[in-house]
Amino acid sequence: xxxILQMAISNIRYGEGVTKExxxxxxxxxxxxxxxxxxxxxxQLPPVxxxxxxxxxxxxxxxxxxxxxxxxxxxxxLDAIEFAKKGEFDAYVAVGxxxxxxxxxxxxxxxxxxxxxFLDYVNAPIGKGKAVTVPLKPLIAVPTTAxxxxxxxxxxxxxxxxxxxxxxxxxxxxxxxxxxIDPLHTLSMPERIVANSxxxxxxxxxxxxxxxxxxMRSPCPSNPINRPAYQGxxxxxxxxxxxxxxxxxxxxxxAIRNPEDREARxxxxxxxxxxxxxxxxxxxxxxxxxxxxxxxxxxxxxPKDYNVDHSLVPHGLSVVLTSPAVFAFxxxxxxxxxxxxxxxxxxxxxxxxxxxxxxxxxxxxxKFLFDLNVDDxxxxxxxxxxxxxxxxxxxxxxxxxxxxxxxxxxxEDLSALFExxxxxY
Amino acid sequence: xxxILQMAISNIRYGEGVTKExxxxxxxxxxxxxxxxxxxxxxQLPPVxxxxxxxxxxxxxxxxxxxxxxxxxxxxxLDAIEFAKKGEFDAYVAVGxxxxxxxxxxxxxxxxxxxxxFLDYVNAPIGKGKAVTVPLKPLIAVPTTAxxxxxxxxxxxxxxxxxxxxxxxxxxxxxxxxxxIDPLHTLSMPERIVANSxxxxxxxxxxxxxxxxxxMRSPCPSNPINRPAYQGxxxxxxxxxxxxxxxxxxxxxxAIRNPEDREARxxxxxxxxxxxxxxxxxxxxxxxxxxxxxxxxxxxxxPKDYNVDHSLVPHGLSVVLTSPAVFAFxxxxxxxxxxxxxxxxxxxxxxxxxxxxxxxxxxxxxKFLFDLNVDDxxxxxxxxxxxxxxxxxxxxxxxxxxxxxxxxxxxEDLSALFExxxxxY
Ligand SMILES: NC(=O)c1ccc[n+]([C@@H]2O[C@H](COP(=O)([O-])OP(=O)(O)OC[C@H]3O[C@@H](n4cnc5c(N)ncnc54)[C@H](O)[C@@H]3O)[C@@H](O)[C@H]2O)c1
Ligand SMILES: NC(=O)c1ccc[n+]([C@@H]2O[C@H](COP(=O)([O-])OP(=O)(O)OC[C@H]3O[C@@H](n4cnc5c(N)ncnc54)[C@H](O)[C@@H]3O)[C@@H](O)[C@H]2O)c1
Ligand SMILES: [Fe+2]
Ligand SMILES: [Fe+2]
Numbered sequence: 001x002x003x004i005l006q007m008a009i010s011n012i013r014y015g016e017g018v019t020k021e022x023x024x025x026x027x028x029x030x031x032x033x034x035x036x037x038x039x040x041x042x043x044q045l046p047p048v049x050x051x052x053x054x055x056x057x058x059x060x061x062x063x064x065x066x067x068x069x070x071x072x073x074x075x076x077x078l079d080a081i082e083f084a085k086k087g088e089f090d091a092y093v094a095v096g097x098x099x100x101x102x103x104x105x106x107x108x109x110x111x112x113x114x115x116x117x118f119l120d121y122v123n124a125p126i127g128k129g130k131a132v133t134v135p136l137k138p139l140i141a142v143p144t145t146a147x148x149x150x151x152x153x154x155x156x157x158x159x160x161x162x163x164x165x166x167x168x169x170x171x172x173x174x175x176x177x178x179x180x181i182d183p184l185h186t187l188s189m190p191e192r193i194v195a196n197s198x199x200x201x202x203x204x205x206x207x208x209x210x211x212x213x214x215x216m217r218s219p220c221p222s223n224p225i226n227r228p229a230y231q232g233x234x235x236x237x238x239x240x241x242x243x244x245x246x247x248x249x250x251x252x253x254x255a256i257r258n259p260e261d262r263e264a265r266x267x268x269x270x271x272x273x274x275x276x277x278x279x280x281x282x283x284x285x286x287x288x289x290x291x292x293x294x295x296x297x298x299x300x301x302x303p304k305d306y307n308v309d310h311s312l313v314p315h316g317l318s319v320v321l322t323s324p325a326v327f328a329f330x331x332x333x334x335x336x337x338x339x340x341x342x343x344x345x346x347x348x349x350x351x352x353x354x355x356x357x358x359x360x361x362x363x364x365x366x367k368f369l370f371d372l373n374v375d376d377x378x379x380x381x382x383x384x385x386x387x388x389x390x391x392x393x394x395x396x397x398x399x400x401x402x403x404x405x406x407x408x409x410x411x412e413d414l415s416a417l418f419e420x421x422x423x424x425y
Numbered sequence: 426x427x428x429i430l431q432m433a434i435s436n437i438r439y440g441e442g443v444t445k446e447x448x449x450x451x452x453x454x455x456x457x458x459x460x461x462x463x464x465x466x467x468x469q470l471p472p473v474x475x476x477x478x479x480x481x482x483x484x485x486x487x488x489x490x491x492x493x494x495x496x497x498x499x500x501x502x503l504d505a506i507e508f509a510k511k512g513e514f515d516a517y518v519a520v521g522x523x524x525x526x527x528x529x530x531x532x533x534x535x536x537x538x539x540x541x542x543f544l545d546y547v548n549a550p551i552g553k554g555k556a557v558t559v560p561l562k563p564l565i566a567v568p569t570t571a572x573x574x575x576x577x578x579x580x581x582x583x584x585x586x587x588x589x590x591x592x593x594x595x596x597x598x599x600x601x602x603x604x605x606i607d608p609l610h611t612l613s614m615p616e617r618i619v620a621n622s623x624x625x626x627x628x629x630x631x632x633x634x635x636x637x638x639x640x641m642r643s644p645c646p647s648n649p650i651n652r653p654a655y656q657g658x659x660x661x662x663x664x665x666x667x668x669x670x671x672x673x674x675x676x677x678x679x680a681i682r683n684p685e686d687r688e689a690r691x692x693x694x695x696x697x698x699x700x701x702x703x704x705x706x707x708x709x710x711x712x713x714x715x716x717x718x719x720x721x722x723x724x725x726x727x728p729k730d731y732n733v734d735h736s737l738v739p740h741g742l743s744v745v746l747t748s749p750a751v752f753a754f755x756x757x758x759x760x761x762x763x764x765x766x767x768x769x770x771x772x773x774x775x776x777x778x779x780x781x782x783x784x785x786x787x788x789x790x791x792k793f794l795f796d797l798n799v800d801d802x803x804x805x806x807x808x809x810x811x812x813x814x815x816x817x818x819x820x821x822x823x824x825x826x827x828x829x830x831x832x833x834x835x836x837e838d839l840s841a842l843f844e845x846x847x848x849x850y
Contacts, residue, residue: 013649014661021649028650224438224446225453235695236439239668270660 012152012179012273016266019050019142019182022093023058029138031091034062035084037104038095039070041307047144047185051095063087068096068103071295071312073159077106078118084111092139094176097197098148098315101141102156105174109156112136121169123400126160131225132173141176144185146255146268147197147316149204149276151179154229157315159296165394166292170229175280181273183266191256192305195372196316198252198268201244203319204275208233208282209241210330210337211404230283232404240278245344247271256372286326286409289402290417291318293394299382313381320369321378324362325420329413331358333406366424377423388418437577437604437698441691444475444567444607447518448483454563456516459487460509462529463520464495466732472569472610476520488512493521493528496720496737498584502531503543509536517564519601522622523573523740526566527581530599534581537561546594548825551585556650557598566601569610571680571693572622572741574629574701576604579654582740584721590819591717595654600705606698608691616681617730620797621741623677623693626669628744629700633658633707634666635755635762636829655708657829665703670769672696681797711751711834714827715842716743718819724807738806745794746803749787750845754838756783758831791849802848813843 013021026034034055038048043066055062065083069076084092084107094104110116113134119127141151150156154175157168186194214232221227231237247267254264295318300311331338335357342361343349345368352360375381383391392414395402402409409417438446451459459480463473468491480487490508494501509517509532519529535541538559544552566576575581579600582593611619639657646652656662672692679689720743723736731739756763760782767786768774770793777785800806808816817839820827827834834842 012661024648024650028648223449223453225449236437236699239664239699243664274661274664 011177012181014181014270016184017182018180019047019185020054022051022140022142022180023054023056023060025140025178026055026060026091026093027058029091031138032061033087033089034060034091034093035087035089035107036062036064036093036095037068037080037107038064038066038100039068040066042066042096042100042144045188047142047188048095050182050184051093051142062093068100070099070306070308071159071315072099072103072157073161074118075161077103077158080104080107081110084108085114089137091137093142094139095142095144097143097145098150098157101143101148101150101176102158102168104139104141105156105176106158106169108136108139109169109174121171123167123170125399126163126165126167126397132171136173138177140178140180142180142182142185143269143272145189145193145197146186146265146272147200149201149272149280151176151181152273152276153280155280164293165296165397167397170400172229179273181269183262183269186265186269187259187262190305191259192303192314194265194268195256195374196303196314197272198248198255198316199320200316201268201272201275202248202252203287203316203323204279204284205241205245205248206323206327206341207284207287208237208275208279209245209341210327210334210406211282211285212406214282217404228400229280230400230404231281233282237278237282240274241282242344244271244275244278245341247274249345253372283404284401285405286330286402286417287319287323289398289405290322290326290391290395290414291315292398293391294318294321294378294383296394297387297390301381317375317381320374321381321424322417322421324365324424325417327365328358328362328420329409329417330405330407331361370425376425377421378418379422383422385419385422388415391418436602437606439606439695441609442607443605444472444610445479447476447565447567447605448479448481448485450565450603451480451485451516451518452483454516456563457486458512458514459485459516459518460512460514460532461487461489461518461520462493462505462532463489463491463525464493465491467521467525467569470613472567472613473520475607475609476518476567487518488514493525495524495731495733496584496740497524497528497582498586499543500586502528502583505529505532506535509533510539514562516562518567519564520567520569522568522570523575523582526568526573526575526601527583527593529564529566530581530601531583531594533561533564534594534599546596548592548595550824551588551590551592551822557596561598563602565603565605567605567607567610568694568697570614570618570622571611571690571697572625574626574697574705576601576606577698577701578705580705589718590721590822592822595825597654604698606694608687608694611690611694612684612687615730616684617728617739619690619693620681620799621728621739622697623673623680623741624745625741626693626697626700627673627677628712628741628748629704629709630666630670630673631748631752631766632709632712633662633700633704634670634766635752635759635831636707636710637831639707642829653825654705655825655829656706658707662703662707665699666707667769669696669700669703670766672699674770678797708829709826710830711755711827711842712744712748714823714830715747715751715816715820715839716740717823718816719743719746719803719808721819722812722815726806742800742806745799746806746849747842747846749790749849750842752790753783753787753845754834754842755830755832756786795850801850802846803843804847808847810844810847813840816843
């Protein structure tokens with residue numbers, strides 16, 4: 001048989017204060033018209049200041065778009081795309097969390113491919129999932145959360161309002177040219193944003209480590225250009241995932257609890273890139289697949305610390321709430337990996353039986369979330385049993401990720417997983 | 426202070442038989458005139474066959490150059506460059522060990538920059554060390570040794586005959602577009618080529634893990650474009666280096682002793698890329714710096730299993746012979762890392778004292794080499810005390826790497842290191 005693993009790993013630069021080089025980077029790229037994207041909240045905060053200072057110092061000509069929608073939608077993507085098309089930019093800079101970086105990737109893509117229909121590049125089956133063959137402009141991503149790892153991935157996620165479901169665009173072509181990881185930017189994050197974006201790192205690491213092994217993925221594409229970005233777990237992504245998980249275990253609580261703990265925040269910032277490189281090549285599975293309807297069907301939930309007017313379920317929260325149920329379900333397949341993850345997260349496994357691996361990891365996660373004051377399950381963010389059919393329906397089109405679950409799942413299984421996630425403690 | 430780490434990690438594809446995709450890759454790149462480079466020995470062996478089959482099947486128009494010199498020289502580079510310039514190629518494929526891949530990188534570089542002088546891009550102080558700003562053609566590297574990791578690095582090494590010293594070209598720009606790591610190609614390697622190229626992996630891992638930390642490197646370049654490829658040890662390269670070292674510890678002996686042990690050979694093939702990503706970003710130090718004159722001043726040594734007419738000291742052998750002396754010398758600085766490496770390589774460190782870290786790692790390496798029938802030191806490959814001044818003189822221009830040694834070294838220190846490496850057992 002013929003098994004293949006393809007890795008495309010991004011360029012990253014890491015260091016406190018490193019943002020001040022961005023003006024020179026743009027000069028080195030010969031950029032004459034730069035598009036700077038961010039969101040309204042960040043446009044008032046130090047990370048954007050630092051970028052503006054550097055651009056000004058280097059005399060870079062730029063236009064700023066600060067209309068990025070937190071947890072972006074098709075509408076908000078289109079608005080940014082419109083701006084990008086009009087601006088005829090030759091380089092992009094995204095300063096923000098996943099919402100900003102993803103929006104900027106989409107803006108770059110569609111402005112570089114002006115005759116394309118929006119659905120052309122959206123993941124199948126919702127869109128056409130066309131391969132990107134047009135050349136894009138350079139994009140420098142400056143992450144301000146320690147979460148998505150979007151600065152390292154070829155993924156851009158949005159909420160398809162009409163269908164009430166999150167989906168995305170996935171192509172190596174939209175991966176940023178450079179990620180500038182400057183841990184100073186994490187210092188302005190309020191507590192819940194640190195927590196929720198940190199849970200995203202946790203789930204990226206856990207899901208990519210437990211994903212279907214790359215040798216079991218099918219079908220095998222006949223031309224390498226059609227190989228998906230998400231390859232299944234593999235010996236390279238495993239290294240990144242485990243390393244990120246160890247950092248989460250050591251530093252996430254500290255980073256949440258103490259905004260002054262620069263060591264913890266810096267380590268989480270790097271871990272989010274590590275986990276991004278891991279899952280960007282291996283993929284994620286059920287926590288992410290199920291999170292998209294959890295976010296997409298949001299009712300009136302307004303999370304603490306998010307300086308926005310609309311209701312939303314933050315991405316990291318939407319993935320982590322199902323994690324105890326998910327890993328209890330998947331552990332059947334690679335129990336030893338589940339047990340190893342539990343141990344890294346602090347469980348005492350000396351007398352553990354391998355057949356209890358799923359329960360042990362689930363308990364470890366529950367305790368971890370409880371200690372961090374996380375809402376008590378889907379019920380606490382506004383869902384009830386009556387919503388389960390809609391949540392399941394919203395998960396079905398997420399086949400691109402759910403098929404990477406090590407254990408195949410029926411609609412009944414999904415129902416049971418949502419039900420088990422209604423209450424955690 | 427302002428410390429920066431910049432990573433540029435290559436694209437790799439890994440799998441048994443994956444070479445059969447190369448024709449499609451070239452089609453996808455739109456290549457119309459491909460330059461295929463290899464050496465005379467390999468041109469008769471299965472790896473080149475596999476590439477030729479794929480090119481033919483995809484109807485790729487190519488010219489083959491099989492004149493690569495094993496342990497290349499300035500003359501042999503120039504010959505390949507000449508071929509590349511004449512061919513006006515739009516893509517390159519290198520099938521071989523480091524000698525072939527490095528030659529192909531140089532051919533691509535100078536054919537893309539036809540008005541440059543050969544010395545322009547050669548590392549200073551020997552050459553001018555100019556930054557590469559011309560665009561290169563895509564280069565796909567298909568490594569056939571489990572050694573250099575050249576498929577992942579921006580380095581091309583050659584022997585400058587006139588000066589009797591090895592030096593190279595180092596630029597992110599010459600990094601291959603894609604590395605195709607097909608472990609089937611390692612099956613034709615004879616025993617000593619497995620051993621020597623494996624020692625290169627071992628030293629890449631050990632040296633990059635113990636290199637000067639990136640925060641201590643100076644000077645800090647004022648423009649990011651001038652940041653060296655070799656950054657010093659750092660939290661990202663550490664992950665790759667340790668992982669590669671663990672694989673070497675587990676599989677190198679098996680890979681050397683049993684040509685049928687596909688698991689061991691495949692793991693070593695991937696480890697060579699891991700270690701390449703590690704050292705390609707962190708750098709190597711004294712074993713490599715001192716190896717260049719050891720190779721460059723070769724007298725009459727003809728290694729077993731190398732199907733070539735000229736004398737040569739294989740690169741991996743030239744680095745590993747000084748490794749016991751080098752790590753005994755450097756351990757003063759990060760003794761805990763040296764002890765950790767010794768433990769990974771099998772030493773029992775339960776009762777070890779931290780101040781003995783260097784001796785323990787040196788002894789562990791000596792035992793490792795003895796078990797693998799490695800020549801007993803520099804004396805066994807033709808050097809005597811009288812050669813030491815010339816060996817030291819040849820090391821001095823290797824400042825690009827020697828300055829990454831965690832412990833600074835005088836000429837006397839270098840003399841002592843060569844002397845201590847004359848006999849190992
Ligand atoms: N592309 C990918 O690979 C990927 C992966 C996972 C998630 N995502 C997507 O990313 C989005 C979530 O991104 P996120 O978790 O990074 O958060 P976010 O970008 O949605 O930002 C959340 C809130 O935090 C604020 N914020 C961000 N950085 C701040 C800082 N340093 N100081 C103060 N406030 C700050 C923002 O202004 C915003 O209000 C979701 O749409 C999710 O689906 C993408
Ligand atoms: N660019 C880098 O990052 C880097 C790093 C380390 C070393 N190097 C350089 O690479 C060169 C050494 O490369 P190497 O150790 O890979 O060996 P090599 O390319 O010099 O090859 C050594 C011998 O092995 C034969 N061979 C290779 N693959 C074979 C196979 N599969 N089956 C049978 N025979 C095979 C070759 O024909 C040759 O005779 C040196 O010049 C060294 O300085 C480069
Ligand atoms: Fe995520
Ligand atoms: Fe080497």
